[in-house]
Amino acid sequence: xxxxxxxRRSRLLLAGLVLVHxxxxxxxxxxxxxxxxxxxxxxxxxxPLQRGVGxxxxxxxxxxxxxxxxxxxxxxxRRLEQRxxxxxxxxQESSARAQDGVRLRELLDLRRAVPMETVAAEVxxxxxxxxxxxxxxxxxxxxxxxxxxxxxxxxxxxxxxxAVGPHAARVQVLLDRDxxxxxxxxxxxxxxxVSGQVSGQAxxxxxxxxxxxxxxxxxxxxxxxxTSGLDRIYPxxxxxxxxxxxxxxxxxxxDIRVEPSARFDRLEEVLVVRQAREPxxxxxSVQ
Amino acid sequence: xxxxxxxxxxxxxxxxVETALTYLVASPGRYLDPFLLVTxxxxxxxxxxxxxxxxxxxxxxxxxxFGGRVLGLSSLSKLVVxxxxxxxxxxxxxxxxxxxxxxxxLATVADALLLQWLASVFSLPATGLSPLALVSRATxxxxxxxxAFALADRRLGSRP
Numbered sequence: 001x002x003x004x005x006x007x008r009r010s011r012l013l014l015a016g017l018v019l020v021h022x023x024x025x026x027x028x029x030x031x032x033x034x035x036x037x038x039x040x041x042x043x044x045x046x047x048p049l050q051r052g053v054g055x056x057x058x059x060x061x062x063x064x065x066x067x068x069x070x071x072x073x074x075x076x077x078r079r080l081e082q083r084x085x086x087x088x089x090x091x092q093e094s095s096a097r098a099q100d101g102v103r104l105r106e107l108l109d110l111r112r113a114v115p116m117e118t119v120a121a122e123v124x125x126x127x128x129x130x131x132x133x134x135x136x137x138x139x140x141x142x143x144x145x146x147x148x149x150x151x152x153x154x155x156x157x158x159x160x161x162x163a164v165g166p167h168a169a170r171v172q173v174l175l176d177r178d179x180x181x182x183x184x185x186x187x188x189x190x191x192x193x194v195s196g197q198v199s200g201q202a203x204x205x206x207x208x209x210x211x212x213x214x215x216x217x218x219x220x221x222x223x224x225x226x227t228s229g230l231d232r233i234y235p236x237x238x239x240x241x242x243x244x245x246x247x248x249x250x251x252x253x254x255d256i257r258v259e260p261s262a263r264f265d266r267l268e269e270v271l272v273v274r275q276a277r278e279p280x281x282x283x284x285s286v287q
Numbered sequence: 288x289x290x291x292x293x294x295x296x297x298x299x300x301x302x303x304v305e306t307a308l309t310y311l312v313a314s315p316g317r318y319l320d321p322f323l324l325v326t327x328x329x330x331x332x333x334x335x336x337x338x339x340x341x342x343x344x345x346x347x348x349x350x351x352x353f354g355g356r357v358l359g360l361s362s363l364s365k366l367v368v369x370x371x372x373x374x375x376x377x378x379x380x381x382x383x384x385x386x387x388x389x390x391x392x393l394a395t396v397a398d399a400l401l402l403q404w405l406a407s408v409f410s411l412p413a414t415g416l417s418p419l420a421l422v423s424r425a426t427x428x429x430x431x432x433x434x435a436f437a438l439a440d441r442r443l444g445s446r447p
Contacts, residue, residue: 007335007374009336010334010335010336010339010370010373013336013339014335014339014366014367014370017339017343017366018363018366018367021343021359021362021363021366022363024358024359025357025358025359025360025363025405025409026409028357028358028359029357029409029410029411
């Protein structure tokens with residue numbers, strides 16, 4: 001009867017019960033600081049473990065938060081970079097649209113001021129070869145563009161159409177050395193002919209040469225030069241440019257250079273005259 | 288009847304005795320410990336497992352009904368004493384009244400020393416028993432226990 005339960009089991013039971021009792025007693029005993037001895041003992045035993053676990057978890061958490069923060073920052077950075085690029089693109093587009101608006105408004109003003117039937121065209125290319133000064137527009141005979149039709153921009157005469165296709169045309173600009181337009185000095189009404197100059201001549205290759213002006217003619221620097229209409233190509237009254245240089249010529253004529261009012265290197269839209277309606281007056285935008 | 292029932296009944300009797308003594312003497316615990324007698328008897332009769340379980344149960348009842356602020360001290364001491372007595376009962380022939388009285392005496396001393404040691408370990412304010420008081424208590428326990436065990440043996444018809 002005394003050995004009914006094996007000694008090993010009874011010893012284990014004893015140990016377990018002793019531990020339980022110790023725990024229960026410790027739980028009731030005030031270990032100081034208002035906590036029981038059990039709590040104090042458990043704290044003493046478990047707090048280093050808790051600190052270790054806390055340090056590990058904290059370190060891992062910190063690393064995770066750091067990684068997540070860097071990842072978030074990286075993603076945010078990429079998103080912001082994309083947004084900046086998109087905004088820059090939009091800004092450029094807006095700026096371009098604003099500039100387009102200004103140009104088109106000027107073109108519209110010119111179209112209203114010019115007493116001729118015109119068609120607006122967009123410059124699609126310019127100066128295809130170095131020996132000729134020309135540009136290509138996106139309107140052709142399907143749009144009413146005809147050969148020798150004068151082309152102008154809000155600031156002045158551009159040139160004339162010298163080749164026409166169904167939906168495109170080539171324009172010879174005034175800077176071309178083979179071009180020519182009958183003009184007169186607006187102030188003194190002195191007639192002449194402007195054309196492009198051969199490269200390498202005296203002053204400024206981007207200037208026009210005003211030819212056939214007699215030595216005693218009243219021409220001064222700053223005079224406005226307009227088309228005379230005598231060439232049967234350009235209507236009378238279109239602004240060509242301003243006199244920039246007046247010198248003594250080699251023969252009977254003076255050496256005069258005219259700064260074209262049209263900015264050939266910045267042309268984007270032009271007006272092509274289809275049919276003259278009445279004599280021209282200088283448009284306000286040109287003045 | 289199962290062993291648990293008789294053990295519970297014995298513990299209930301110990302409660303009655305302790306309660307009765309409360310009305311007779313000022314500090315009955317200083318002279319007699321009926322719960323320790325139940326523990327020793329169960330350990331001698333049923334072995335170390337029964338002894339420690341009975342001691343734990345009796346100690347808890349003693350702690351709850353007659354103990355101090357901290358519960359479990361008497362239970363733990365009687366748990367250990369019950370195990371020790373049961374272990375000794377399995378190793379030695381403890382059959383005579385004198386042997387059982389001696390066991391009760393030693394168990395009383397061991398229980399008192401163990402409880403005081405536990406109180407000191409847990410820094411509990413406990414009134415210490417003088418050696419004379421301890422011997423007196425142990426002797427009275429042995430006498431009462433010897434008598435009670437004989438009565439129990441006669442009633443139950445068995446001897447440990």
